[in-house]
Amino acid sequence: MKKTSLGILIIILTIFNVSCKENPNDNSIENKTNSIEKKVADLLSKMTLEEKIGQMNQYNGFWDVTGPQPLDGDAAKKYEHLRKGYVGSMLNVRGVKEVRAVQKIAVEETRLGIPLIIGFDVIHGYKTLSPIPLAEAASWDLEAIKKSAQVAAKESAAAGINWTFAPMVDISRDARWGRVMEGAGEDPYLGSEIAMARVYGFQGDDLSSPETIAACAKHWAGYGFSESGRDYNTVDVGTSTLNNIIFPPFKAAAKAGVRTFMNSFNELNGIPATGNVYLQRDILKDAWQFDGFVVSDWGSINEMIAHGYAKDKKEAAELSVIAGSDMDMESYAYVDELANLVREGKVKESLIDDAVKRILRVKFELGLFDDPYKYCDEIREKEVTGSKEIQEAVLDMAKKSIVLLKNDNEILPLKTNGLNIALIGALAADKTSPLGSWRIAAEDSTAVSVLEGMQKYPDNKLTYSKGADVTIGKTEFAIELNINTEDKSGFPEAIETARKADVVVMVLGEHGFQSGEARSRTDLGLPGVQQELLEAIYNVNKNIVLVLNNGRPLTIPWADKHIPAIVEAWQLGTQSGNAIAQVLYGDYNPSGKLPMSFPRSIGQVPIYYNHKNTGRPVNPGSNQVFWSHYSDESNDPLYPFGHGLSYTTFTYTNLVVDKVSNDIFNVSVDIKNTGKVIGKEVAQLYIQDVFSSITRPVKELKGFQMVELKPNQQQTIKFSLSKDELGFFNNGGEFVLEPGEFRVYVGGSSKTVLESNLIIEKQSIK
């Protein structure tokens, strides 16, 4: 080819290439990405070092943002930084008026006018609350969970927020840890499915829509494995647990396109997560190619000093940025130290550039540069907050989250007329506790109480008596809440009310503020004098329906033995009382299944269904003591993972495992509604890799499906098992499928299952 024609070809190709990249009429993802990358690079090239570092700095909402400028202290420093463009994000500023006020400073007063990304803990809603995430997980209903995140995004986005610090995808096996309420429970498969549903719900198909917000997978990583369930405590776990249990939901969130990650307070095997190169660079950004940004947890950069890892704030900043923490939440470490670290040659400017690019990328994707006030529409805020659509979605989610743990003699559902019902327990009338502890924007007393919910069934006689308070604390972030009341002065009235009743409904458990961050407990029984109250009422009336309100599994062996019906109703959010009443009266047939095992006693914790077998798993016979067990308690949980009853019954028959190819199998089973009413059942598929190069759990969830069946109706359910489900991560971090014998289980819980087996042939392994 002649030089001239080559030149023309190059020009044509270049024009074609440029037009491909920037064609304004081309709405393809590729075109959008290319144009965002170009805009990010252009903007970065205009920024001073200090402005770049500013993007990596996040401050908590700090002064009455719509009032006068603060003149001294911390607030004055933050205000000054905001005006100079040294703040990239703020959290906890909320409501259109407030958000507009801070955004205006960032956009109109700084040199480059880069908008802020506004973060908030939209954990299970903003003002209108869904059930706590652990409760939502009990629904096993991915569509409902997605919808719940979607309406939470809509309501918070209408209040100026464009980034949530959710979902928390930490797996935990220890109910002492107060934050189990914020996750999806103990299982990595269920946890991964729910992580994806939540990310899709928050972010939607289009992040630039004013109704969607960026999500954040947290806390990367290992936070749920804090030793002895004490919050913020040391985490020391092996490779297999990391790869097979802790990482999967994070990987699933990344796969679903989550735009941010938050690191965690804990150290992992000696290195704080915030300064952990392996987690943030090797795994997240290199192996998984995550191109969003990582925010530190609150002050976690500075906390590396207390961990004994960084000697001062400057070293903490250096270690964190090198490790891949892109944004500093409230440590003031980046804003105060990074510029000097770069000038001294201790931190390469390319690392700063990488972090800033990631942050700007998400801001462009949100459309903040097109319209920084797109989340600031007062009319929309008014229309959307607490709207009918949102109330209906949280009510639906609340009903689906309820788990019927026990129902002897079909005491439930209750008849809707002619009954004399005693309603007992402080939580029965509480309108704040159902909101849980992550409810910064929700007003106190905005939940529907059980009392109010049951009053909507007027043809029964309903008498309420408190009996006893749960705690003596106030309903706020107060430490006194952990002090349980000893006051029994309300017992006599409650006992008299119960004596005369046909049925007693007792609402007992934890106050909403007794679980959550920094709310670890060493006793998982009913707090305060509630157990005594339950027994005192039982002495006069055995016809008790116990409704539990709690943010974690509780130990209730006495109740399990004596009380005929137990309903797990968690903290169900704004519509709590309506959901509980509809379930108690049978207007909604419960279908929830436990996402965490309920221990019999605290001594069994951590307890989880997907444990290993040990070398001595089976009782060798009477008088034998040398096997893996407790001498004073059974090994089994009180209620296993996946357990949950219905007002109807289901039977499973005809489990068939078919080989499709050497490493793909179809599994089918027949499920029949053998009871009297229509109901939903979550069929669960478990496997066991019987012999392998590293030992595998006795059961692992690998699929689930929800079916709704009319009385006598039968349906065949089909699952497929392939390498993804049958393989595991070995200790070298490789995903492998090993030949040999597998067991396949299908049933209505991790305990009640049919069993079959399958063989993976050696020659099938590539």
Ligand code: BGC
């Ligand atoms: C929590 C995070 C939360 C952050 C911001 C921290 O204390 O660990 O989960 O997102 O605060 O509120």
